[in-house]
Amino acid sequence: MTHRLMAEVSELPAIPESSVQAYTENLAAMVEKVNKIMSSRADIGLLIGENPLQLMFENHKNHALFMGNVFALGQYALLIQTVAWAYRTYHSRGFAYAYFPAHLQAWRIALGETLAEDTAGPLIRIYDWMLSRHEEFIALSEETRSVSPQPDQAWKEICNGFVQALIQGDKARVMELGQEAVQSAQDLPVFYLQVVQPAMYAVGEMWERGEISVAKEHLASALVNRLMSAQYIELVRPQGEKRGRAVVSAAANEFHEVGATMVANSLELDGWEVEYLGANMPQDDFLDFVSAYQPDIVALSAALASNLTAVQSVIQHISAWPGKRPKIMVGGLAFQGVSGLAQQLGADGYARDCAQAVQLARTWQEQQV
Ligand code: B12
Incomplete structure (x- = not known):
């Protein structure tokens, strides 16, 4: 399905530089309009569930920054990948699928009201295309659950234990696993790639599925940073001649x-x-x-x-x-x-x-x- 969507979107006319610039320069005003349109809807409770309006406002800001990058770079692969991710992540937090066309419609209105007709036109075409592919984006979001890079078999158990220790905030276990796996500086890159990186990707997927909070995500990364600092101070020593x-x-x-x-x-x-x-x-x-x-x-x-x-x-x-x-x-x-x-x-x-x-x-x- 990704290929079909890619083929379709790349056939749309390129976004002129003047439209990209107008979009970027007017981001804040358009985000404010979209926030207003959405928060004054009578059915907003149905669209965003029990979530605070603030979470929706944050999505509008992130959407604007992201779309500015897509337009500037003409990178529609990013668009498809990230729109599917947004459907999945916000839906798993209680947003109805109907929220997405509603907010894209609000963007259409904000674009039309804020930018001159000729600069808004090419951008609105992309929003229209996204609106017309709502069902496909739902299907894609359910189909393409991102799959974290997996550690080699020998590291799987340690990595799983590390994930658990991170989200439980079990400092002692995090440090213990780090010490057991890393005896000398040479062990560090393997530990990074076989334990820490896949563990953090797994933490990200738990957040994406709504299984852990942002606070737990912060806890996990703070613990990783503390462990990596301790290992750095203990093991990384200045060498003689430098490569550069x-x-x-x-x-x-x-x-x-x-x-x-x-x-x-x-x-x-x-x-x-x-x-x-x-x-x-x-x-x-x-x-x-x-x-x-x-x-x-x-x-x-x-x-x-x-x-x-x-x-x-x-x-x-x-x-x-x-x-x-x-x-x-x-x-x-x-x-x-x-x-x-x-x-x-x-x-x-x-x-x-x-x-x-x-x-x-x-x-x-x-x-x-
Ligand atoms: C921890 C975390 C956070 C922490 C970061 C804290 C910190 N001090 O770093 C906090 C809570 C602040 C955070 C915030 C957000 N996050 Co966050 N976060 C993560 C998480 C779970 C882990 C990141 C991590 O440590 N990865 C482990 C490292 C080792 O992997 P890596 O970065 O890929 O690095 C490796 C390679 O890519 C490469 N590499 C990296 N940099 C470079 C540079 C060079 C030059 C080279 C050559 C190689 C290279 O080498 C590295 C080692 O091998 C990821 C999940 C994930 N998949 O990464 C989500 C994730 C990145 N976050 C996400 C999001 C959405 C956000 C927020 C918007 C919302 C939120 N969750 O709060 C904000 C945005 C903040 C901002 N403006 O940057 C999404 C992004 C999705 C997307 N499609 O864009 C992810 C993927 C979660 C998810 N599964 O949905 N986040």
């Missing part, structure tokens, strides 16, 4: 940082001098930092598709610098499942996980010698 310098960071508005931390630590373990800047890094400060530090490699992470244009903007700025510029690698969940995205954003390379990021960095280093 790297700056690792999550994009602006990107609060997911566990993956970027793994990339930073793995590069450091492999002998790179790494500056790790963490989550939600504002663009201008990031560019200043990179310009002053002069790394060989910049590594940017994005989990949310709505942060892809932020990644693209950083890449465009760095690429425009005169003289030698760092190689730029990108990664994170937002890039998974959409081929060619890294190249489209102008990155020099993409790596699926922290081990591949290390390989890519080595390849670049060898090419320089």
Whole structure:
């Protein structure tokens, strides 16, 4: 079904630059209109169930940021994937399927009222198409439950135990499992890939199915961060000669940082001098930092598709610098499942996980010698 929807949507006319710009510049005003239209509906209780209006408002804001990225990049694979995800996730929290056409209709009205007719037209066509494919999106959302990467057989039990300890907030067990699995620095990347990453994806799927709260998701990631910090302090030691310098960071508005931390630590373990800047890094400060530090490699992470244009903007700025510029690698969940995205954003390379990021960095280093 995804292929059929892809074929249909890619036949729609491309969105002109002026419409993309108008959409992005008027996001806040349109979100406010959509919120007003939706919250004044008599049937709102039926549409969003017992959920607070705030959750719906948050969806409208996320929708706007996300659609701005889809329009700017012309990436309809992202659209189909994420709309199906939104149907699944909000429906499992008690939103009726009827909420989705209602909110898309509200967007049509907000677009028509806020933007000039010729700029709104091409955008409204995409909303009309989404509205016309409501039944297909319901089917797709039920069909494509995302499947987390699974650990190898030997790690399955440990990973399952780790997931349980994380969502129960069992600090002692989390630390114990970490200590048992990681005896030396060399064990760290395997532990990241066979235990922590699949465990966090499983936590995400539990949240998506409405089985755990956002608080539990925070608890799990806070515990993982504490464990990874303890392991880092104990095991990662400065080495002699360095392969080169790297700056690792999550994009602006990107609060997911566990993956970027793994990339930073793995590069450091492999002998790179790494500056790790963490989550939600504002663009201008990031560019200043990179310009002053002069790394060989910049590594940017994005989990949310709505942060892809932020990644693209950083890449465009760095690429425009005169003289030698760092190689730029990108990664994170937002890039998974959409081929060619890294190249489209102008990155020099993409790596699926922290081990591949290390390989890519080595390849670049060898090419320089
Ligand atoms: C923990 C978590 C959070 C925490 C993050 C806290 C923190 N300090 O990091 C909090 C609670 C803040 C959060 C917030 C949100 N989250 Co959240 N979150 C997660 C969760 C469960 C785990 C993330 C994680 O740690 N993954 C483990 C790491 C190791 O995996 P990774 O990031 O993919 O990294 C690996 C590779 O991708 C790669 N890689 C990563 N970065 C880079 C960079 C480079 C350069 C390279 C080469 C490679 C690379 O290497 C890494 C290691 O191998 C995910 C589920 C998931 N599948 O990831 C959802 C998930 C990402 N979140 C999601 C959502 C929707 C949100 C929110 C919008 C709503 C919410 N849940 O509260 C907000 C958005 C906040 C924002 N603006 O960023 C969705 C996104 C869905 C989508 N289609 O867009 C997910 C997938 C959950 C789900 N199943 O629905 N979240």
